Structure formats: C-alpha cells, structure tokens
Amino acid sequence: MLEVKSLEAGYGLVQVLRGIDLNVNSGEIVAVLGSNGAGKSTLNNTISGLYKPFAGSIQFEGQEISGMASERIVEMGLVQVPEGRRVFPNLSVLENLEMGSYRRGKGNRAKNIEHILEIFPRLSARLKQLAGTLSGGEQQMVAIGRGLMAEPRLLILDEPSLGLSPLLVEQMFTLIKKINNDGLAIVLVEQNVVQSLAVADRAYVLENGEIALSGPASELIDDAQLKKSYLGI
Amino acid sequence: MLAMNISMMPAAVLNGLMFGAIYALVALGLTLIYGVLHIINFAHGAMLMLALYATFYLFKFAGIDPYLALIIVIPGSYIFGYALYRWGIGKLSHGKDQNILLITLGLSIIFENAAQFFFTADQQTISLSYSYDSFDLGFVYLSYPKVISFVASLVICLMLWWLMATTDLGKAIRAVAKERQGARLVGINVENIYAITYGIGIACLGAAGCLLLPSFYVDPYTGNIFVIVAFTIVVLGGMGSIVGALVGGFIIGITESLGGLFLGESLGQIGISLIFILILVFRPTGLFGAKQ
Numbered sequence: 001m002l003e004v005k006s007l008e009a010g011y012g013l014v015q016v017l018r019g020i021d022l023n024v025n026s027g028e029i030v031a032v033l034g035s036n037g038a039g040k041s042t043l044n045n046t047i048s049g050l051y052k053p054f055a056g057s058i059q060f061e062g063q064e065i066s067g068m069a070s071e072r073i074v075e076m077g078l079v080q081v082p083e084g085r086r087v088f089p090n091l092s093v094l095e096n097l098e099m100g101s102y103r104r105g106k107g108n109r110a111k112n113i114e115h116i117l118e119i120f121p122r123l124s125a126r127l128k129q130l131a132g133t134l135s136g137g138e139q140q141m142v143a144i145g146r147g148l149m150a151e152p153r154l155l156i157l158d159e160p161s162l163g164l165s166p167l168l169v170e171q172m173f174t175l176i177k178k179i180n181n182d183g184l185a186i187v188l189v190e191q192n193v194v195q196s197l198a199v200a201d202r203a204y205v206l207e208n209g210e211i212a213l214s215g216p217a218s219e220l221i222d223d224a225q226l227k228k229s230y231l232g233i
Numbered sequence: 234m235l236a237m238n239i240s241m242m243p244a245a246v247l248n249g250l251m252f253g254a255i256y257a258l259v260a261l262g263l264t265l266i267y268g269v270l271h272i273i274n275f276a277h278g279a280m281l282m283l284a285l286y287a288t289f290y291l292f293k294f295a296g297i298d299p300y301l302a303l304i305i306v307i308p309g310s311y312i313f314g315y316a317l318y319r320w321g322i323g324k325l326s327h328g329k330d331q332n333i334l335l336i337t338l339g340l341s342i343i344f345e346n347a348a349q350f351f352f353t354a355d356q357q358t359i360s361l362s363y364s365y366d367s368f369d370l371g372f373v374y375l376s377y378p379k380v381i382s383f384v385a386s387l388v389i390c391l392m393l394w395w396l397m398a399t400t401d402l403g404k405a406i407r408a409v410a411k412e413r414q415g416a417r418l419v420g421i422n423v424e425n426i427y428a429i430t431y432g433i434g435i436a437c438l439g440a441a442g443c444l445l446l447p448s449f450y451v452d453p454y455t456g457n458i459f460v461i462v463a464f465t466i467v468v469l470g471g472m473g474s475i476v477g478a479l480v481g482g483f484i485i486g487i488t489e490s491l492g493g494l495f496l497g498e499s500l501g502q503i504g505i506s507l508i509f510i511l512i513l514v515f516r517p518t519g520l521f522g523a524k525q
Contacts, residue, residue, distance in 0.1 A: 050417060074420030086415030088408040095404050102405060103420035146419060 001026050001185055002047070002078070002154055007056035007066075009046040015054060016042040017209045024154060024187055029180050031196040031217060032189045034206035040189045041083055043206070044158050048080040049073040060154070075103045079152035083159040083189075085143040089132025093123055096131045096142050100149025108151065116145040119175070137168040148179070155179070156187040161195070173199050197221045244373035245490045251379040253486020254386035255441055259459045260466035260478040261390060262437035268473025269410040269430040272330050276337040277463065278456030279344035280435050284310055284442025285451035286352055292359050292446075299359070300381060303443045310439025315432030322431070323424055348453035358450040378447035389440050390479050393433070397475060406430055410473065462489075465509045471522025480520060484508070 002024040010016040016039045024030045034040050045051050047058055049070035058066040060078050088096050097116060101109050117124050120141040126134060131142050140160055147155055157176065161169040173195045180186050180199075190196040197203055197217040205213035205220070213223060259281060266274045274280075287306050291297040297305070317340075326332035367374040397403035409416045409426045417423055441459075449455070466485050470477020485505055493501030512519060 048418060050414070069422070070417045071420040071422045074418070080418050082414065082418055086412050086418065088412050088415060090407055090411045091404060098401070099404055099408050099416075099419050099421070102401060106401075150419060 001028075001061060002187070003057075003059045004043075004047065005057045005059075007043075007046065007058065008054040009042055009051055009056075010054065011042070011051070015209070017046070017053075020056070020206075020209075020211060022204055022211070022214075024185055026153075026185055027180070027183050028202065029176070029186045029188055029200045031200035031203040032187060032206060033191070033193050033196060033203055035191065038206040039209040040206055041158060042209075044080055044082075044156050044187075044189055047073075047156065048078070071103060074150055077151065077153035078156070079147045079150045079154070080156040080158060081143050081147040081160065083162060085136075085139045087131040087134075087139050087142045087146065089130065091131060092128050093131055093134070093142055094127040096146050097149050100146035101151070104149075104151055109149075112149050112151070116148055119148075119179070120145055136163050137165070137172075140164065140168075140172065144175075144179075152184065154185045154187065156189065158189045159191065160188075161190065161192050169195065194221075241494060242491070245494045246487050247370075247373055247375065248379070249487035249490030250483055251375065251383045251486070252490070253483040254383045254390075254479075255444055255482075256459065256462055256466055256486055257479045257482025258386045258389060258437050258441040258444070260463040260470070260482055261393065261475060262434035262441075263460070263463050264467045264470065264473055264475065264478045265393075265437070266431055266434040267467065269406055270330075270333065270427055272333045272337070273464075274337050274431075274434065275334065276340040276344065277434075277438065278454075278458075278460030279341040279348075280310075280314070280456065281438045281442060281459055282348060282451065282453060282456035283313075283344060284439045285446055285449075285455060286348060287439075288443045288446045289357055289359060289451050298361070299443045299446045300385070303385070303440060306439040306443050307436050310442075311432040311436035313432075314435025315428045317435075318431035319424070319428035323427060345453045352453065354453055356450045356452045359446060361447055364447060376448065382444035382448070385440070385444055389437070390475070393437070394475055396433075402429070462505060465505050467519075469508060469512050469519055471519030474519065474521040477519055477521035 004020055004022040007017055007020040008015060020043060032040055032043065042051065046053050049065065049068050052067045056066065057064060060076055063076070065073055065076070088099060091099065097113050098109060101112060122138065123141055123145065126138060131139060134142065144157070144160065160176065161172050164172060169192065176186060176188060177199045188196055188200060197220055200217040202215065203217045203220050204211050213220060263274060263277050266272065284306055287309065288299050288302050291302045291305065292299060322333055322336050325336055363377045365376065367376045368380060397407060405416065405421050405426055406429070409421060409423050413423055462485060466478060466481035469484060470481030485508065488504040488508060489501055492504035496503060
C-alpha cells in the first residue's frame with residue numbers, strides 16, 4: 001500500500017533522513033518508533049507532501065507521490081494526524097470535523113460525522129464548542145476524527161499519546177486498534193514503545209535518520225537492543 | 234453657536250453612520266488580509282485609488298453608473314487581487330511575512346506613481362443626475378448616494394460574514410488563519426486560500442471605490458486618506474475581526490462627523506487619533522479582537 005524506498009529528506013539544506021526503506025500493507029498497524037530528533041516527524045511530513053524529498057521514492061497504492069502537493073495526497077486517501085493535534089482552535093468541533101472532509105465535499109459528510117461521534121461519543125456534547133477550549137485528550141479526539149473525515153485508506157498518527165494522562169493514553173491505544181479493525185491501515189509514530197508494539201503488527205525503529213531495527217512487533221518487543229535503548233532494561 | 238451645534242447632532246450622527254459604512258468596507262479588506270496572512274497590506278490605499286479610477290473611467294468612457302459598475306469592479310478587483318498575490322506577492326515573498334510587507338509597500342509606490350503618470354495628479358469626480366437628490370427625514374436630508382452606499386456596504390459586510398461563517402471556503406479561510414500546517418494536512422491548498430483572501434480584500438476595495446465616487450473625488454493619493462482611517466478602525470475593532478471592522482467603521486464615522494461639527498473641519502480628525510491612542514493604551518486587542 002505504502003512503499004518508501006531509499007528516502008533522503010530534511011529541512012532546507014539539513015539532511016535528516018538517510019536511505020529510509022519502509023512499507024505498509026493494507027489493514028496493518030505499523031509502528032515507527034524513535035526518540036526525539038530521530039527523524040519521525042520529517043518522515044511523516046515528507047510522506048504527507050509537506051517536504052520535498054532530496055532523493056528516493058514514495059509510492060502509495062502504486063502511484064509515485066514524492067514531491068506531490070499535500071492536498072492531492074489527502075485526496076488519494078493518505079492522511080496524517082499531526083503531532084500536537086493542530087486542530088483549528090477558532091473553529092467549533094463540528095467545523096473542525098467538516099474541514100476534515102474539505103476535499104471530499106459534502107456528499108458523505110453527515111454520515112461520516114455520525115460515525116465519528118460513535119467512535120468518540122464524548123464529542124457529541126462538544127460540537128458547538130471551540131476546539132481551542134477543549135482538553136488535550138478531547139483535542140486529540142477531534143484531530144483523529146478530523147483525519148477520519150477525509151475517508152483515508154492509510155492514516156498516519158504522529159505521537160497521538162503525547163501529553164495525555166496515563167488513563168487517556170490507554171484509551172487512545174484501544175481506540176487505535178478499534179479504528180484499525182474497520183480495515184484502515186495505520187502508521188503509528190510514537191515514543192511510547194511498549195504500548196505501540198502491543199497494538200502494532202510490525203515496527204520500524206528510527207535512529208539518527210536511519211532504520212536501526214525492523215520486524216514483527218511481537219519479535220521486536222523481546223529485542224535486547226530495543227530494550228536497552230528505549231526501555232532501560 | 235453651541236446650541237445650534239447640539240441641535241445638528243442627530244444629523245451629524247446619521248451622516249457619520251453613512252460614511253462609516255464605507256470606512257468599514259475599506260477596513261474589512263484590511264482586517265481580513267491581516268487576519269489570514271498576518272500582514273498589513275500597505276498597498277491598500279493604492280488599490281482603493283485604482284478602484285476609484287476604474288469606476289471613474291467606466292463612467293466617463295462607457296457611461297456606466299457607479300452603482301451598476303459594482304458588478305464589474307468587484308469581480309475585476311477580486312481577480313486582480315487574486316492574481317497579484319498568487320503570481321506576484323506570494324512568489325516574491327518566499328513565504329516570509331516581512332517580505333510581503335515590503336512588497337506591498339513597493340506596490341503602493343508603483344501604483345501611485347503610475348496613476349500620476351497615466352491619469353495626472355488632478356482631482357477628478359463625476360456628477361450623477363441624482364447626486365443632489367435626497368431623502369427628507371424631517372430633521373436631516375440624506376443624499377441618495379450616501380444612503381445607497383450605506384445600504385450596499387451593509388449588504389456586502391453581511392454577505393462576507395455569511396461567506397466566512399457558513400461556507401466551506403469561509404471555514405477554510407478561518408482555519409488557515411490560525412493553523413496553516415493543520416490546514417495543509419486536511420488538504421487545504423494554503424497558498425490558494427491566501428490568494429483568495431487577498432482577492433476578497435481587494436474586492437471589498439472595489440466595492441468601496443464604486444460606492445465612494447458619487448460623493449467623493451479621486452486622485453493618485455486619495456486612497457491614503459481612507460487607509461489611515463481604516464488602520465484605526467482595524468485597531469479599534471480588533472485585528473482580523475469582521476464585526477469589529479463594521480462597528481469600528483460606524484464609531485469612527487460618527488466620531489469624525491461630530492468632531493467636524495464641534496471642532497471644525499481641520500480639528501475634526503483629532504477624535505480619531507484620540508480613539509487610536511486610547512484603544513492602544515486600554516484595550517490593545519480592540520473591541521472584538523481575540524486575546525493572544
């Protein structure tokens with residue numbers, strides 16, 4: 001579904017990613033793990049069309065998307081829910097969700113909003129409230145809901161647990177699994193190694209802009225190097 | 234003298250309201266561009282001047298009534314503003330706000346000097362058959378042009394509010410104003426929205442040009458008179474606020490009118506400067522501006 005080959009990318013003249021190879025199959029949850037500065041967000045933003053790669057190829061459903069405009073990539077069904085939520089603070093929750101379907105038009109909008117509210121019933125009472133006034137957890141729900149409104153086939157979730165309380169983090173990972181059960185492929189970019197590996201099918205570990213480790217999540221969770229680097233065991 | 238002036242107050246207030254609506258229209262474009270692009274459009278006055286000239290020459294050469302010219306000048310101004318941003322300002326700025334500021338300043342100088350070269354520095358105006366007809370309200374005569382301008386300005390403000398509040402385009406403009414990255418990630422073409430916003434801002438000036446000309450004049454520097462007042466309105470109403478621009482326009486229009494009545498033409502503007510200073514000292518976010 002998504003195939004990244006020999007990707008080199010960065011900001012301006014600074015190269016961050018060096019020769020990244022990564023692939024995601026339909027219906028999978030693939031975790032991309034790494035500490036701060038490993039290059040996770042650069043990878044997301046390059047795949048999403050926010051940055052142009054220096055070299056390499058990114059194919060989505062067989063079509064080359066590297067360097068393609070971000071709105072075209074969203075239209076194709078590859079959607080990112082960014083780190084820090086980036087909801088529209090001056091728009092109501094409902095308007096945020098509506099903007100999620102900006103490129104899809106109004107055809108399925110009402111039906112999709114209904115579906116989002118089934119996933120996040122807590123938002124039902126907040127529809128008229130400005131998104132900027134919501135709690136962190138609620139904003140994360142809006143951000144994911146907004147992403148789902150674009151009717152994605154592949155959803156990139158960038159650090160969805162960041163800044164949430166332990167209880168909410170638990171709920172967030174349960175929810176990610178629930179969304180995936182509908183058949184949606186998910187790239188889960190996280191620092192929370194244990195919980196990410198618990199829900200993921202496969203995982204990649206990024207270090208200094210390179211893939212340091214990759215494999216099935218069930219195997220990586222027992223990897224000695226990973227345990228030492230991220231779990232302090 | 235004072236008693237006579239007080240008896241004329243209702244008339245002065247009404248006249249201030251009438252002119253304030255046009256001020257609001259000029260300020261609306263300015264505040265919209267600021268609210269979304271986060272820059273002060275220094276070419277605003279020069280663009281208003283161009284709209285006034287467009288209206289003037291449509292009347293002079295094609296005999297098109299200025300109010301009828303609205304249907305030509307508004308879309309024309311929009312297209313001009315959109316194209317100027319999309320293929321000029323946006324490209325030359327390289328994504329840096331300070332560059333946009335300098336480019337718009339440069340454009341204003343170019344437009345004003347080009348106008349002086351092509352249209353001369355003479356003040357020009359038009360005379361309509363109904364220019365001096367008026368409504369008699371008993372205590373005041375309101376000229377047709379002023380009433381038409383007032384109503385048309387209100388209708389345009391209302392349409393803009395409707396566009397921003399209810400349509401996908403309006404919501405996208407508001408989304409881009411506060412969260413560019415988030416907007417890109419939901420598939421909004423941010424550069425296009427910038428150009429559309431700039432186009433709408435200039436379209437407001439197109440409307441103001443058509444509504445102003447029947448009761449005003451045009452020369453290469455006319456726009457500056459309005460744009461200085463518009464800056465005050467934007468600060469008073471709150472930067473980026475549509476409602477603020479409308480209410481601010483009315484307040485400034487009435488202040489100017491009453492200032493002229495009690496202090497005379499030359500000192501009448503002092504009230505506007507006073508409001509500007511007071512609002513900066515006591516409420517820098519303006520009447521309807523969001524706190525940062």
